[in-house]
Amino acid sequence: MKRILIVIGLSVVLSAMLLTILLSMFSYYRYPQILPSEWTLHYWMYFLSVNDLMAEAVLNSIKIGVFTAVLSTTVGFMTGRVVVSHFKSNRNMMMIVYSLPLFVPATALFIGVHMMMIKFSLNNNFWGIVISHAIIAIPYSTNIAVSFYEGISIDMENVAKTLGCGPILLFKKILLPLLMPGILLSSAICFLLSFSEYFAAFLVGGGKLVTLSTLYYPYINNGDYGNSAVLSIVFVVVNLSVFAIAEYGTRKLTRISNYLFE
Amino acid sequence: MRKFKPSNKTNKYLLALPILLIYGLFLGGGLIGVAIESSGYIPALGLTEVGMAHYMNILSAPNFWSDLTYSLYIAFFAATISTLLGVYMAYRLLLSKHKKIEILVKKIMQMGMILPYLYMVFLVLILFSRTGLISRVMYNLGFIETLEQFPQLFYTPSGAGIILIFVMKGVPFVTLFVLNIMGRIGKYYYQVAKIHGASDFYILKKIYLPLSSTAIIWSSSIVFIYYLGAFEVPYLLNSNKNVNLSSRLYSLYIDTNISTIPDAMAYNMLLVIIGIIAVVVYSQVLKRIVKGGGH
Structure with a gap:
């Protein structure tokens, strides 16, 4: 019974993936045809060379994702440090505080954020989108940071300090190597969040700055299967x-048991 | 003997500064800005009359309450189904003896978690819509004679398609989140309880649910509030009759008529308040259910 369910689930997932690939290469798909026909490279050519907007959108999305990952991971690991070393007893309370953006309905949250972006002239702007994405990514990066800092014994730091290690060297030689898999994991998750996010990119980007998801949305809305x-x-x-990179990297770098991958 | 402190006070404030700045300016500032404008005070537009009139406008609108019920219905069902399936999957994966199946299922879960919502919409449409793959296969096998016989899941008041997509994204999230905690608890309790003759379900209810309650409540509440405020999936798949709160808010927000801005802001504030109340109630009820098993 269990096997059958897994097989059904897997075949649905695989057939959906396969159908996506076929739909990008065949143009004729009329009911009740099971598989599309009429082979064409039109859609791929359109993506690769005809419509420059597409390449630009992909590039924008990647850039926004990278900067979101760097910003939220940095902020997350700074916050995580404070949470772990100064809030021993009320950890759950702190978890709610740094996760606040996740508890405001996203649409309402981003309309407020959009208003502030207009005030700071960050609307229709690259950095505006990065900051908006960071707001929903920071709770995740902080959460990862907290679980990694918790795995580092304070003794290790104390030993280094008694041997005369300054704060910069302490961070570079002790903390950073131990935190590395967490930093990588957090960066990957923040990147993925940003890369897939639609509403903030659409609202703050204001149509001036195109990302992959804002470009993708109208095609789905119009039922344009090929594109x-x-x-x-x-x-x-x-x-x-x-x-895959994150998984490979974390496995290589892992020195303490980690958060999502096993 | 001198005690070593991890860091001093200035350090602490310095480290907390970025998050306070980002949350304070954009989250806090945004909400305060919205609250002010929702009272009707927007001098730039020549609106200076302060009051609750715009809230009244929204609350007395005929479709507000049906939109609210519809949104809560979708969020509640999607979150509950995701939680039930997610916790079940996590428990099964914990107890799994087949290493290969376990890895395979985990891979599928991770895939589900990292695929964007928009792609999920596309996948679900090409599979489960009336002209989707499953309908086509059934037609060719002779199970249905016209495509109208295939159930309509999208653009309907039942919101089945929306819930389906939310569940497909929510189950992996809850599973991986809960499995992370259950994995730390380990199998030992299970083995001991099993020796004493407890059933699998009883062990889950009495041991694993209470021990992983924080993770369950946490992940379930996050998906619940996410579904309540999600925009793109409902906006794409809503029927004409029922619209969820966030889609309605967006339509109001982009309205070209400037005089509706305070109404949109009041709507925004109401959505925030409703969201907070709903998630508090939801998590408290869930807490009672999950922890209740321990007594």
Whole structure:
């Protein structure tokens, strides 16, 4: 019974993936055809060379993702340090505080954020989107940071300090190597969050700054299977590569038991 | 003997500064700005009359209450199904004896978690819509004679398609989150209880649910509030009749008529308040259910 369920689940997932690939290469898909026909490279050519906006959107998304990852991971690991070393007893309380953005309905949250972006002239702006994405990514990066800092014994720091280690050297030689898998993991998750996020990119980008998801949305809305399929594949390939790199990296770097990957 | 402190006070404030700045300016500032404008005070537009009138406008609108019920219905069902399936999956994975199946299922879960919502919409549409793959296969096998016989899951008042997508994204999230904690608890309790003749379900209810309650409540509440405030999936798949709160808010926000801005802001504040109340109630009820097993 369990086997059958897994087989059904797997075949649904695989057939959906396969159909996506076929839809990007075949143009004729009329009911009740099971598989599309009429082979064409039109959609891929359109993506690769005809419409410059597409390449620009992918590039924008990657850039925004990278900066979001750097910003939220940095802020997250700074916050995580404070939470672990200064709030021993009320950890759960702190968890709610740094996760506040996740508890405000996203649409309402981003309309407020959009208002502030207009005030700071960050609307229709690259950095505006990065900061908006960081707001929802920081809770995750902080959470990862906290679980990694918890795994580092204070004794290790104390030993280094008694041997005359200054704060910079302490961070470089003791903390950073131990935190490295966490930093990588957090960066990957923040990147993925940003890369897949639609509403903030759309609202704060204001249509002036195109990202992959804001470009993707109208194609899905219009039921344009061919172009949707191409952009889907781009999405999946980028996401899976980032995920694979993170998984490989964390496994290589892991010195303490970690958070999501096993 | 001198005690070593991890860091001093200035250090602490310095480290907390970035998060306070980002949250304070954009989250706090945004909400305060919205609250002010929702009272009707926008001098730039020549609106200076302060009051609760705009809240009244929203609350007395005929569709507000049906939108609210619809949004809560979708969020509640999607979150509950995700939680039930997610906790079950995590428990099964914990007890799994087949290493290969376990790894395979985990990989699928991770895939589900990292695929964007928009791609999920696309996948679900090409699979489960009336002209989707499953309908086509059933037609060719002779199970249905016209595509109208295939159930309509999208653009319907039942919101089945929306819930389906939310569940597909929510189950992996809850599973991985809870499994992380259950993995730390380990199998020993299970083995001991099993020797004493307890059933799998009883062990889950009495031991693993209470021990991983924080992770369950946490992940379930996050998906619940996410579904309540999500925009793109409901906006794409809503029926004409029922619209969820966030789609309605967005339509109000982008309205070209400037005089509706205070109404939109009041709507925004109401969504925040409703969200907070709903998630508090939801998590408290869940807490009672999950921890209740321990007594």
